[in-house]
Amino acid sequence: MVLYRQDQLDTHTELKKRATVMKRPQSHLRNLLQKPDRLARYSAEGGGLFFDYSRQRLDDTTRQLLFDLDKKLRLRKRFEQMCAGAQLNVTEKRAVLHTACRNFGQAPILVDGKDIMPDIRRVRDQIKAFCGQIHGGQITGANGKPFRHVVVIGIGGSYLGPEFVSTALTPLADRGIALHYLANVDIDNFGAVAAAIDPPTTLWVVISKSYTTAETSANTVAAEEFMRAQGLDPAKHMVTVTSKGSPGDDPNRPVLQTFHMFDYIGGRYSVTSAVGGVPLSLFLGYDCFEAFLKGAAEMDQHALNAPVEENLPLLAALISVWNTTYLGYQQQGIIPYASPLAKLAPHVQQLNMESNGKAVDVKGKFLPEPAGMVIFGEPGTNAQHSFFQLAHQGKPFPIDFIGARKPHHPQYASRSKGVTNHQELWANLIAQAQALALGKEDKDKARYFSGNRPSSTIIMEDLGPENIGRLLSFYEARTVYEGFIWGINSFDQFGVELGKKLADGLRGHMAERNRNSNYDFGGVDSISKFYLQLLFDGTGKN
C-alpha cells in the first residue's frame, strides 16, 4: 500500500510524542530563542520572499521529523505532478493547473493528451488586446463614452482573489477606472454598487465558470434590468468570463467579449486566470497583471524545486500541520503590517478553509479528525487595537506576520516621536512577534504574559505586483502542500452542496408564493415555514 497521509506513517507517532516534549516548560520559545543563531537556522529566503519561522515551536529534532514527513510523502513529487496536469482533483476527475496560468515557458502541458498552453496564451492575449482597446477608447459604452467604472459580478473564487490583488495594487491603478465588486446576492450590495457608478460609463464583468451560480445569475439579471431602465443596451456594457459553451458563452446572448476559463482551474485558485486577468487588467493595465503573474510564476518554481529546507510554502505547510494536528491549535491569524494587504486574510480564508476544511481523504476514507483550521486576520497595527488582547493572554493561536520593506506611499515622510509612520509600523511588527514568543513575568497576574505563542514573519521588498504574485502563490502552494500532507483533496468542495440544495427547495416555495399569494408553504418543515411566513407576512407562527 502506498502511504499518502501523514497519520499513516511512523513519523506521525514520533511527532505526537514530540509534541508532548515541546509542550514542556523547557521547550518554551524563550529558551529556544536563546540560541544566537536561531534566526539564521530557522529562516529561509526564496521565490523573492523572506520567511522567518524562528518563533515557531520547533527544535531541530521536531523539524527533522517534519522533513521526514516530507520525504516519505514525496510532497514535491506530488506538486510536480500537479503542475504537469495529473488528475489530483480525484472526486471531480480534474487536473489542477492554476500554475499553468502564469506559465510563460514553451513546454507543453498535457491534459487528456492535449496541450493546454495554447488556450492559456490565447486568453492572455485576448485580455491584453481587449483591455488595450478599452483604455485606448476604441471600445466604449453604448453612448460612445469611455468606460470609467468596472463592476465585477462574481462570488467566492470569482471575487475574493481579484479583490485581494486589486486592493493591494490600488495605488498603481492609473487607467482612470474605478473597480467595484458585486458579490453578495443581497439587494443592498446591488444598491450600494448602483449608487456608486455612472451607468453609461460602466462595464460589467460577469464571472462564473458554470454561469449558473445563483447569486451571480440574480445579480446579472438585476444589472441587465438596471441598464435597460437607463436606456443602455446590456450587450454593449458586459463581458463574461466563463467556461466554453456555458450560458454565458452563447451567441444568442451577445456581450462585448467572452473570456474562457477552464475546468482544471478551481475558483479559489483562479485569480491568475481570466477571472483575475480581466478585472485586474482593466483596473491596472495588462502589464501590471503580467508582472503579477511573473511573480507568482517565480514562487511556483521555488515551491516546485527548492529543497525542503529552503522551500517557503513547503516549510510553512509542515509548520501548519505541526501546529494544528500535533500542537492542537485550531486557528491561524494572518496579520499583514501593510494596509494594502487588507484583503489577504479574507482571500486566504477562502483559499485555505475551502480547500482543507475536509473530513475525508483522497481515497474517500474519514480522517482521524477533520483537517484544516480557521483563518482570520486584520492588518496590523489595527489588529493590535482589536483582538490582540486575546492573542497575548487568551487561548493562543499561531500568526503569520507580514511586512513590506517599502510602502506604496514614500512621499509622506512626517515624523512623530522621531520616526516616520512606516518606521512606527515596523516597530510594532517586530515587537509583536517578540512579545508573543517571550511573554513577561509579572507578580500581578493581570499583567503576566505566558508567551510561547508561535508566529512566522514573511517579508517582501515592496508591494509591487511581482511581490503580490509571489505572496499569492506562496499561500496557494502552502495550502496545496498542507492538503498533500493530510492526504486530502484540496480541490473539491462538496461541503457547500447541502446548504445549496436546501436553498433550492426553499426558493421553489418562495417562487410559488410569488405566483400565488394564498400559497401556505405546505410541506415545509415548521422552522423554515416560520421564517418564510415572517419574510412574506411579517409574522410567523411558531
Place this chain on the structure above:
Amino acid sequence: MVLYRQDQLDTHTELKKRATVMKRPQSHLRNLLQKPDRLARYSAEGGGLFFDYSRQRLDDTTRQLLFDLDKKLRLRKRFEQMCAGAQLNVTEKRAVLHTACRNFGQAPILVDGKDIMPDIRRVRDQIKAFCGQIHGGQITGANGKPFRHVVVIGIGGSYLGPEFVSTALTPLADRGIALHYLANVDIDNFGAVAAAIDPPTTLWVVISKSYTTAETSANTVAAEEFMRAQGLDPAKHMVTVTSKGSPGDDPNRPVLQTFHMFDYIGGRYSVTSAVGGVPLSLFLGYDCFEAFLKGAAEMDQHALNAPVEENLPLLAALISVWNTTYLGYQQQGIIPYASPLAKLAPHVQQLNMESNGKAVDVKGKFLPEPAGMVIFGEPGTNAQHSFFQLAHQGKPFPIDFIGARKPHHPQYASRSKGVTNHQELWANLIAQAQALALGKEDKDKARYFSGNRPSSTIIMEDLGPENIGRLLSFYEARTVYEGFIWGINSFDQFGVELGKKLADGLRGHMAERNRNSNYDFGGVDSISKFYLQLLFDGTGKN
C-alpha cells in the same frame, strides 16, 4: 466567600457532566429538532429583536442548569450595578457606563457622588449643534467652502464601532458628506485617504481618549503637515474627541471644537458616546444618531429587566459559555445575511475578544483556562462561497446568523429563478442553519454531513438606525454577561501592554538611527536588530 465565577459553583460540575450527555449521538440536533414546539420553546423576542436558539445544542435540562448559573451568579444584579455606576472595572478603578450614553431618562447616575448625566447631555447637545452648523454651512473650511469629507483619525475602539454603524447606515447618509477612516499608522492608509479626499472641504475628526495613542498621534501629525502643504490651517479643519484636559483639549492647540469623552466609557464600548456621535452625526445627521441611541437604550432596558428566559443578550451569553467552556468550541462565527452589516464581525471581534480574551478573574486569580473565543465572520451568502466548506465538514464552530426582514433598497425588485434577490438571500439564511444542524447521511463520505453544528438566528425588522442600535447593545450586553459568568474584568486590556512597551523601545532605536546614520542598534536583541537593519539598510545580518 461570595462566589463570582461559574466554575466555583456546583452547577459547573453538573454542566460538565451534562456536556458528556449532550455529546452522545441521541442528543444530536437532528433529534432535538424533532419536537414540534422546538422553535417556540427555544426562541425569545425582546428589545426589538427576535432570537432563535433552537439550533443550539441544548435541551431542557441543560438550559435549566444555565438558568441556575444565572440565578446563583445574580447576573442581572451585576448588570444593574454596572448601569448604576459601580466600579466594575476593578483593575483600573473605573465605572462602566456606556449605557449612560444612550440614557434619555431624568434620573441621575452617580460616579464618585457626582451625577454624570449633565455631562452626557451636554456633549450630545454640542454634537447636535455643531453638526447642524456644519450641515447648514455656518461652519466651513478655511476657504469658506462647506465640508464634504470627514476623515476619522482613530484606532481600535475609536474606529471599529463607528465603522460598523456608518457602514450599516450608509444608504441613509444624505448630508453630502463622504466618511473616511484613518486608523492604521501605515503610511499607505494615509496615502489612500489623502488620494480620496478634497483637502479644502475636509474635516478631520481626531478621536483618542488620552490623545497619546501612537498611531493616532502619528496620523494627526501627518494630517497637519498635509493640510499645511495645501495652504490650509489645521485649526480650521479639525475637531477632537478626547478626555477633558488631554493634549487634544489644549487651548494652545486650537481646533474647531473639542468633544469630551469620559473615563467610565471604554474604547470598545464607546460608539454611542461622542466617539461615534461626532462622525456618525456628521455623516448621517444628528437625528439618525439619536434614533440609533434610542434603539440601543431599548435593548439596554431589555438586558437589564427581562427575566432570563426572555433576555436575549443573557441567553446568548449563557449559550456562549456553554459552547466554549463545556462543549469546547473555540470560535464563534458571525454571519449577517445583510451586506450593510459587513463590519459587524470586525466590531464584535474587538468588542468581545478584547473584553473577554483574559486569563485572570476579577480578583486577579488565574482562571482554570483562558476565557473568550475567536470571533470572525463575513456576510452571507459570501461566507457560503468562502469558508463554509469547513463550517459544514471541518471542525465545527457555532454561528450567529443575522437577518433583516426588509433591506435598505426595496426599489430593485428584479427576479431570478422566480424570486427577488432579497428572497434568495433569505432562502440561503434559512437553509444554512438547517443544513448545519441536520446534516445528511450519504454513503459517499465526501458527501456526508455530520450535522449537529450549532447556530442561533437573530432577526431584525429592518436596517434602520434603531435596529442597528439594538444590535450593537445586544452584542455589548452579551459580552458583558459572558464576562460576568466567567468572573473576569471585561473592561481592561493589559494584554496589549507588552507589545506596546517593546515597540516603544524599538522606536527609540529607530529615532536614534534617524538622528545618526552610523548608529548600529547596539544593545538590541539579535532578531530585532536583523529586522531594523533590514528596514534601514535593505539587508540584515542573521
